[in-house]
């Protein structure tokens with residue numbers, strides 16, 4: 001079998017029109033993200049608000065470093081970090097030089113590239129809440145014709161104030177893009193408020209709402225698997241699919257982010273965005289072509305078709321859990337309440353739920369979603385469980401015939417498995433045996449997948465919003481989530497406890513077993 005790695009699956013224009021994204025220019029060295037997406041992007045001034053924070057240091061700067069290494073950042077690209085830390089340019093460069101090795105793999109570390117990369121960096125000290133300090137930022141952005149990226153790696157409550165200030169300082173140009181981190185707000189009302197505030201300054205096409213799951217290679221491959229092959233489409237519906245499972249399990253706890261997490265919880269942190277986006281990609285209709293608005297239009301229709309959890313018993317559809325102390329991958333770990341230093345917290349670190357997409361294609365097909373921290377292992381996958389054969393054709397056979405299952409493994413080992421039933425070789429009668437066709441990305445493509453942020457940051461600079469959430473999508477997702485939070489706001493609600501290192505509370509097993517099904521472990 002030969003597989004070829006051509007241009008990215010996601011284009012930013014109709015097929016047949018030339019675009020920067022699909023241009024076949026190659027870089028001087030092979031790139032982890034494939035030939036077309038590694039073409040140099042336009043020169044840009046990238047302003048990272050929250051440039052000393054966890055996200056910037058752990059994800060954004062390493063991603064930019066890797067794109068620099070692969071020749072994607074032109075010489076004129078500069079990165080301006082802002083925070084209240086009183087760092088000067090040299091101090092910030094030293095900090096990032098020191099931090100980078102902790103967040104890039106040893107084989108990706110190259111001293112010469114680090115030297116070149118840190119030369120691009122500077123730091124402006126400013127407090128978003130104050131008017132002082134902004135002149136320093138204005139001075140760092142002299143070229144109004146250059147692409148300008150304002151990346152808000154800060155709390156969502158600061159998104160509106162930053163936009164207003166950028167406008168007041170005259171920094172918003174036609175070439176500006178605003179990047180907003182998730183979760184966008186806390187609920188529908190705050191999301192509307194933020195969207196209104198940023199929308200008063202930036203056009204919708206300038207706003208990039210990040211959901212980093214959309215930048216994962218395996219997630220983009222889901223689109224290709226569905227729409228660049230013919231054999232799945234006739235089966236991809238309620239006639240043949242029994243149910244769908246989407247799991248994002250983490251073995252990590254909340255780490256140093258307990259302060260943020262305790263006000264958020266798994267429903268806001270993972271389900272409202274990442275898992276619902278995955279559900280959309282599985283359930284959406286084929287767009288006319290895969291382009292910047294067409295995919296988002298189809299995802300929105302799925303969110304709008306989610307059966308509202310209104311007038312139903314929410315508890316029979318959704319299970320919340322919180323981890324207690326336990327053993328994860330052989331290591332003793334603390335309870336969530338100790339991790340988050342919140343002794344009476346009722347924040348959920350686990351959610352399992354059953355959703356339904358009320359449309360012709362999916363009527364009656366449950367979508368089971370599940371995510372949790374401190375689970376027994378880290379794995380994210382989508383399982384398409386097909387219906388059983390309509391009639392037992394081998395009544396006298398030994399062994400078992402299981403329904404077909406397509407498992408799309410998102411992480412850690414990206415790939416795909418198609419579970420089938422085969423005849424075990426032998427001279428006697430027929431013995432049925434479950435087998436699988438396996439596609440491992442690592443073995444097939446022989447190159448590491450880039451980090452999601454690498455891909456997404458380059459798309460921002462290019463101005464390609466396909467893999468970002470549009471305003472209406474974010475709001476539709478919050479709207480669907482609302483009844484769950486309303487139910488959980490009642491005093492009698494408490495998440496069920498599960499020991500760290502397990503698959504979550506028993507109620508999650510009951511949720512699916514009640515329907516005669518079971519989680520794919």
Ligand SMILES: NC(=O)C1=CN([C@@H]2O[C@H](COP(=O)(O)OP(=O)(O)OC[C@H]3O[C@@H](n4cnc5c(N)ncnc54)[C@H](OP(=O)(O)O)[C@@H]3O)[C@@H](O)[C@H]2O)C=CC1
Pocket residue numbers: 049050051052053054055056082083084085126127128129152153154155156181182183257260
């Ligand atoms: N960390 C992660 O893995 C992820 C984070 N996110 C989101 O990204 C955003 C940032 O998260 P994270 O990096 O973890 O947060 P941190 O608390 O680690 O960092 C916040 C940053 O914002 C700066 N900051 C805070 N208040 C102000 C202010 N008033 N004026 C100027 N700068 C300010 C801080 O610097 P200083 O205090 O020195 O001013 C710091 O650089 C959040 O919205 C979070 O939900 C989303 C997905 C993953």
Ligand SMILES: O=C1O[C@H](COP(=O)(O)O)[C@@H](O)[C@H](O)[C@H]1O
Pocket residue numbers: 250269270380
């Ligand atoms: O957005 C978030 O995602 C991470 C999980 O991301 P992954 O790429 O490691 O699967 C999660 O840990 C974090 O709480 C959440 O904010």
